[in-house]
Amino acid sequence: MSDFEQRRHLMVDRQLVARGVDDVRVIEAMRRVHRHDFVPASLVDRAYDDTPLPIGHDVTISQPYIVGFMTQALELHPGDRVLEVGTGSGYAAAVLAEIADQVVTVESIAPLAEQARERLTACGDRIEVVSGDGSVGHPARAPYDAIVVTAAAPDIPPPLLDQLDHGGRLVLPVGDGVEQLVRVRRTDEGDVHERLLAVCFVPLTGRYGHGGDGHRSG
Numbered sequence: 532m533s534d535f536e537q538r539r540h541l542m543v544d545r546q547l548v549a550r551g552v553d554d555v556r557v558i559e560a561m562r563r564v565h566r567h568d569f570v571p572a573s574l575v576d577r578a579y580d581d582t583p584l585p586i587g588h589d590v591t592i593s594q595p596y597i598v599g600f601m602t603q604a605l606e607l608h609p610g611d612r613v614l615e616v617g618t619g620s621g622y623a624a625a626v627l628a629e630i631a632d633q634v635v636t637v638e639s640i641a642p643l644a645e646q647a648r649e650r651l652t653a654c655g656d657r658i659e660v661v662s663g664d665g666s667v668g669h670p671a672r673a674p675y676d677a678i679v680v681t682a683a684a685p686d687i688p689p690p691l692l693d694q695l696d697h698g699g700r701l702v703l704p705v706g707d708g709v710e711q712l713v714r715v716r717r718t719d720e721g722d723v724h725e726r727l728l729a730v731c732f733v734p735l736t737g738r739y740g741h742g743g744d745g746h747r748s749g
């Protein structure tokens with residue numbers, strides 16, 4: 532077993548399983564995806580640390596536990612179509628694509644989107660990287676079985692609810708400063724909202740992000 536593989540298994544055992552992530556699909560996905568391929572070369576040695584890491588442009592690759600927790604909260608099944616808002620390094624998209632059939636991931640910082648597109652070519656048609664404002668979702672491929680937002684929104688962006696399929700799950704951090712990770716489940720009885728965890732994320736930009744006109748106008 533290589534050094535990276537050993538560190539990856541330790542990451543999964545100590546940071547995810549020990550803290551209650553128990554969805555076997557998520558655990559296996561995170562054992563498979565090479566996180567060290569998604570961090571800057573200068574930080575490769577820290578790729579499996581229990582922390583977010585800077586990836587340039589004032590944004591981060593999320594802490595492994597948070598990626599595992601959010602992926603588990605999406606309750607993914609094979610065959611699912613997933614929208615991720617906030618591609619960043621592309622790591623979480625690669626994890627999602629280990630479980631779901633189709634992943635559309637939207638990134639507002641063009642060079643990050645381009646870099647992720649190159650990194651994710653190995654995943655073939657299963658991942659589409661879109662450069663643009665994900666706070667409005669990506670209607671061209673809607674509806675989605677699961678939507679995950681990896682930047683903190685001031686409120687739940689209405690377009691994301693519009694693009695969520697019946698039975699779908701939306702997971703996103705909401706707030707400013709310390710945010711609440713919120714899950715919305717679309718059920719026969721209507722949308723069910725749950726608060727899952729206090730988290731800290733970079734802010735969502737764009738139309739329904741902080742200061743966006745969609746947010747201000749309600």
Ligand code: SAM
Nearest residue numbers: 592617619620622623638639665666735736737
């Ligand atoms: N999921 C990423 C990963 O695996 O590396 C981490 C994402 S990072 C915490 C949040 C990302 O959301 C940043 O790359 C940021 O540029 C992006 N972002 C913020 N607002 C956005 C928006 N309106 N549309 C798309 N991406 C956005």
